[in-house]
Amino acid sequence: MYFCPDALNCLIKVGTSIKFWGVRGSIATPGPSTVRYGGNTSCIEVREGGEIIILDAGTGLRLLGQALLKEFPQGPLNLTLLLSHTHWDHIQGLPFFGPIYEKRCHLRILGCEGARKGLEEALTGQMETTYFPVPFAKLPSNIEIEEFTDYDFNLGPVRVQAHRANHPGVCVGYRLTTPNGRIVFFPDTEPRPEGPDAGLLEFIEGADVLILDSQYNRAEYVNHVGWGHGCVDASVDLALQAHVKHFFLFHHDPDHDDRTLDQFVRRARRLATGPKPGLKVDAAREGQTLLLGATAPARRPRKKSLAPV
Numbered sequence: 001m002y003f004c005p006d007a008l009n010c011l012i013k014v015g016t017s018i019k020f021w022g023v024r025g026s027i028a029t030p031g032p033s034t035v036r037y038g039g040n041t042s043c044i045e046v047r048e049g050g051e052i053i054i055l056d057a058g059t060g061l062r063l064l065g066q067a068l069l070k071e072f073p074q075g076p077l078n079l080t081l082l083l084s085h086t087h088w089d090h091i092q093g094l095p096f097f098g099p100i101y102e103k104r105c106h107l108r109i110l111g112c113e114g115a116r117k118g119l120e121e122a123l124t125g126q127m128e129t130t131y132f133p134v135p136f137a138k139l140p141s142n143i144e145i146e147e148f149t150d151y152d153f154n155l156g157p158v159r160v161q162a163h164r165a166n167h168p169g170v171c172v173g174y175r176l177t178t179p180n181g182r183i184v185f186f187p188d189t190e191p192r193p194e195g196p197d198a199g200l201l202e203f204i205e206g207a208d209v210l211i212l213d214s215q216y217n218r219a220e221y222v223n224h225v226g227w228g229h230g231c232v233d234a235s236v237d238l239a240l241q242a243h244v245k246h247f248f249l250f251h252h253d254p255d256h257d258d259r260t261l262d263q264f265v266r267r268a269r270r271l272a273t274g275p276k277p278g279l280k281v282d283a284a285r286e287g288q289t290l291l292l293g294a295t296a297p298a299r300r301p302r303k304k305s306l307a308p309v
């Protein structure tokens, strides 16, 4: 259960919250040149009606774990992790996720079926003694790892749908439909040369928030065709075609510093200003929180005057 820390806000409607804990692709990039957008790899937290849903387990997951343990110091902690795929930058935070070292934590991990090694082997393998000191089997928490074959299921009030990405190996994007809006998350995918397929467009159509792989600019993309990552121009085009409201560039290249990402944002905003402007564009930034459908905090009611009017 999620309790609002502010008593007054508890009386008002709390919308769906989205928080970026890791926005980088490929490898974590700490340092002064990435401090504004952040250096941790893919991890996003979504909360809706008591559900805590984590998208990807990149290195940003470590910080999320610290925050969760601070917010919920005791009692059961139920979490769901949806994995896009098992490349390093999407799973390496898991062994450093504090809640898995607590008995009271129940973590359900879901990923799609079909990777060459099963999901369980891929996740537990990175905790074998060759790579990590604590074996997965020794963790005190209750962890369930499930491969889904049905690309459409519910987590509490949230409808979760998955769609295959154009990325080496088995990789999906997710669409979360909540009572407060629709979030689409495609951390790793490459635009198809013939343009987006109708199925992908339909999947993204009308998203309130689209978080999409936009690792390269056009010139860089030419040298990375087939690597499974997107470029800014194609991403904006897709967002416009799908009538997205707020688009976030994601999976920032490890060689792109804050200034380069500022340029990406400027370029994307220029491209988004078409005949029918309305697409808001930002680059995902570590620590940033969004609220969907939240009602503005109500003002404390004034004491009514007892004097006759």
Ligand SMILES: [Zn+2]
Pocket: 025, 026, 087, 089, 090, 187, 188, 251
């Ligand atoms: Zn990646």
Ligand SMILES: [Zn+2]
Pocket: 085, 087, 167, 188
């Ligand atoms: Zn990948």
